[in-house]
Amino acid sequence: MLTRIRNKFNRVFSSNVSQPKIFCIGRNKTGTTSIEKAFIDFGYTVGNQRQAELLLSNYIKNDFDSIVSYSKSAQVFQDSPFSYPETYMHLDKAFPNSKFILSVRDSSEQWYNSITSFHAKLFGNGKV
Numbered sequence: 001m002l003t004r005i006r007n008k009f010n011r012v013f014s015s016n017v018s019q020p021k022i023f024c025i026g027r028n029k030t031g032t033t034s035i036e037k038a039f040i041d042f043g044y045t046v047g048n049q050r051q052a053e054l055l056l057s058n059y060i061k062n063d064f065d066s067i068v069s070y071s072k073s074a075q076v077f078q079d080s081p082f083s084y085p086e087t088y089m090h091l092d093k094a095f096p097n098s099k100f101i102l103s104v105r106d107s108s109e110q111w112y113n114s115i116t117s118f119h120a121k122l123f124g125n126g127k128v
Contacts, residue, residue: 019075020098021075021091021097022044022076022099022101023077023082023088023091023098023099023100023101024083024101025088025101025102028079028080028083029114032078032103033078035101035103036049036076036078044075045074046074046075047070047073047077049078049079051070052070052077052079052080052082053079055067055080056080058081059081059084059087064086064090067081067082067090068090068091071094088100
């Protein structure tokens with residue numbers, strides 16, 4: 001069963017172009033970490049999220065060249081800054097054969113509960 005899933009996964013995310021870029025452009029807490037883990041499990045190189053988060057100041061300055069340059073470091077990327085508005089347009093232009101995954105929650109309430117719980121664990125001893 002796992003072999004069939006892996007084969008299907010590879011067919012969906014493969015192309016004739018060598019190593020197409022794959023960007024998960026869903027907002028944080030929409031399953032992006034699970035998607036990242038799946039790509040790692042299937043042998044894809046995934047960008048370092050901590051390094052990517054340092055590109056926030058570049059995004060604020062509309063410096064998409066730095067984000068594009070960073071995107072040359074691996075094959076798959078997720079969360080910030082890739083989920084920020086307009087970023088995908090610059091990535092699509094720089095990497096024409098790239099693929100984009102938009103992950104979403106079932107409802108805004110579900111997303112809100114997830115992000116609130118996440119930050120409560122980080123900053124509030126698990127209490128909202």
